Amino acid sequence: AAGAHVAALVVGSGYGGSVAALRLAQAGVHVHLVEMGMAWDTPGPDGKIFCNTLRPDHRSYWLRERTKAPLNFFLGFPIDRDITRYTGVLDAEDFAGITVYQGRGVGGGSLVNGGMAVTPRRENFADILPGVNAAEMYATYYPRANTELGVGTVNPAWFDSTDYYQYARVGRKHAQRSGFPFVFVPDVYDWDYMEREAAGTVPKSALAGEILYGNNHGKKTLQHTYLARAKATGRVTVSALHRVASVSPASGGGHGGYTVVIEQLDTGGAVVATKTVTADRVFFAAGSVGTSKLLVKLKATGALPALNDEVGKGWGDNGNVMCGRANHVWDATGSLQSTIPCAGIDNWAAGGAFAEVAPLPTGIETFASFYLAITRNPNRASFRWNSAAGRAELDWQTAWKQPSIDMAKTIFDKINAKEGTIYRSDLFGVYKIWGDHLTYHPLGGAVLGRATDGYGRLAAYPGLYVIDGALIPGNTSVNPFVTITALAERNIEAIIAADL
Numbered sequence: 001a002a003g004a005h006v007a008a009l010v011v012g013s014g015y016g017g018s019v020a021a022l023r024l025a026q027a028g029v030h031v032h033l034v035e036m037g038m039a040w041d042t043p044g045p046d047g048k049i050f051c052n053t054l055r056p057d058h059r060s061y062w063l064r065e066r067t068k069a070p071l072n073f074f075l076g077f078p079i080d081r082d083i084t085r086y087t088g089v090l091d092a093e094d095f096a097g098i099t100v101y102q103g104r105g106v107g108g109g110s111l112v113n114g115g116m117a118v119t120p121r122r123e124n125f126a127d128i129l130p131g132v133n134a135a136e137m138y139a140t141y142y143p144r145a146n147t148e149l150g151v152g153t154v155n156p157a158w159f160d161s162t163d164y165y166q167y168a169r170v171g172r173k174h175a176q177r178s179g180f181p182f183v184f185v186p187d188v189y190d191w192d193y194m195e196r197e198a199a200g201t202v203p204k205s206a207l208a209g210e211i212l213y214g215n216n217h218g219k220k221t222l223q224h225t226y227l228a229r230a231k232a233t234g235r236v237t238v239s240a241l242h243r244v245a246s247v248s249p250a251s252g253g254g255h256g257g258y259t260v261v262i263e264q265l266d267t268g269g270a271v272v273a274t275k276t277v278t279a280d281r282v283f284f285a286a287g288s289v290g291t292s293k294l295l296v297k298l299k300a301t302g303a304l305p306a307l308n309d310e311v312g313k314g315w316g317d318n319g320n321v322m323c324g325r326a327n328h329v330w331d332a333t334g335s336l337q338s339t340i341p342c343a344g345i346d347n348w349a350a351g352g353a354f355a356e357v358a359p360l361p362t363g364i365e366t367f368a369s370f371y372l373a374i375t376r377n378p379n380r381a382s383f384r385w386n387s388a389a390g391r392a393e394l395d396w397q398t399a400w401k402q403p404s405i406d407m408a409k410t411i412f413d414k415i416n417a418k419e420g421t422i423y424r425s426d427l428f429g430v431y432k433i434w435g436d437h438l439t440y441h442p443l444g445g446a447v448l449g450r451a452t453d454g455y456g457r458l459a460a461y462p463g464l465y466v467i468d469g470a471l472i473p474g475n476t477s478v479n480p481f482v483t484i485t486a487l488a489e490r491n492i493e494a495i496i497a498a499d500l
């Protein structure tokens with residue numbers, strides 16, 4: 001309602017926002033969680049909440065007339081198709097040099113992601129979050145995040161026997177034959193449920209090609225973990241299809257809290273109402289891109305002019321790069337593939353690359369091995385407010401992916417040489433080997449200890465905090481959401497103890 005007052009307003013319902021909502025509510029604080037995407041709690045006419053990866057419909061993409069699949073070609077042919085513009089679950093947000101994929105809806109990235117829940121090796125932590133006490137993180141906050149998120153690992157005996165992981169076993173064999181350390185990758189997918197899918201006793205999700213546009217079963221998204229517990233406190237109100245447009249000091253500053261302007265959207269993306277609330281505290285949890293865009297806009301347009309000059313800086317892509325390899329006929333990868341990756345090749349120490357053996361769930365035998373590599377790419381970009389265009393822009397350049405390609409090649413050139421195989425060149429275009437135009441893992445833009453203090457406080461404005469992936473300076477050496485969650489747990493504990 002107009003003029004409403006809330007104790008804590010959380011912008012965005014991904015990992016950072018969900019942790020903040022739960023812990024604040026448990027501490028007795030009333031929380032208003034504002035999410036620009038849909039609630040994703042109601043089945044469509046087909047009885048399903050989310051659409052299938054192989055048959056994308058209006059539910060797939062955020063406000064697009066045509067799909068923009070990360071893997072956009074097959075056998076040299078484009079696979080994208082027209083869809084009705086709708087507030088779908090996956091945003092492929094285009095910047096000048098990179099497309100950044102993000103989840104949209106209550107649960108943020110947990111709705112669309114692969115659920116790979118990886119705690120970085122401790123020896124890499126000082127590079128990931130310099131200034132954060134590693135002993136505390138590994139003794140308390142990483143274990144807390146893993147428990148709350150419901151992280152588990154595939155049963156190795158089932159992995160070895162099921163048709164659905166033939167592609168991953170081929171990936172393991174090739175990694176080991178070239179002398180690379182092979183690891184099982186933990187995931188928040190319910191592994192027992194997946195085994196029941198294979199047995200045919202429950203509806204299939206991971207084993208029916210669901211990923212990217214949502215999983216109807218089996219995945220422990222934030223809706224099933226943090227957000228369910230947050231709602232159970234009775235102190236959290238969620239507004240879906242509501243986008244925060246502005247935050248500024250109420251009544252000219254002091255201790256009057258903050259005026260938050262919120263736009264209500266319809267499913268075509270149009271603003272149907274504008275609402276104003278006053279909040280004592282605002283937690284920016286709109287994701288690395290969302291939080292960065294908001295903060296640079298609010299600083300440049302005079303809503304929060306005292307934000308420091310580090311706002312918008314230190315953005316990285318977690319070194320994401322993809323590629324495929326063409327196997328010999330004796331290394332078939334299977335027409336049945338679980339969409340949930342569970343196998344990885346760890347060459348971080350020697351070559352700066354950690355590669356996941358990813359599925360290519362086309363429903364036919366492709367003889368392809370497909371990989372998503374996370375690499376130690378040193379390039380960092382900045383968001384800047386373009387006042388003429390009225391939008392925040394990111395200055396990432398396509399050529400900045402070259403270090404990632406070089407690092408991924410430390411793994412795949414060697415495997416190709418050993419196996420006598422070649423790269424696939426038909427997955428990202430015509431004769432294009434590397435998926436170097438995108439990231440799934442945006443990080444940074446409001447870096448801990450630079451744009452904020454050591455716990456995410458925007459120091460110029462008491463009561464304003466950043467609590468999402470924007471805090472992490474561009475790289476986590478593995479998939480990021482466990483680290484985002486653990487850091488949010490650490491920061492909110494300190495904030496509740498000291499500020500409330």
Ligand code: FDA
Pocket residue numbers: 011012013014015016017034035036037101102103104105106107108109110112113114115116117118212242243244245285286287288290291294440441442468469470479480481482484
């Ligand atoms: P997150 O992006 O989760 O949440 C931000 C929320 O804020 C969104 O719901 C957004 O709609 C909302 N928002 C933005 N602006 C707003 C505004 N102005 N007002 C209101 N709401 C606003 N990671 C991993 O560890 N393992 C994996 O397997 C994968 N796989 C993967 C696959 C794909 C396809 C994607 C796109 C991403 C992944 N990731 C991943 C990445 C992971 O999902 C990501 O790092 C986290 O979701 C980021 O968490 P945050 O809390 O920072 O933001």
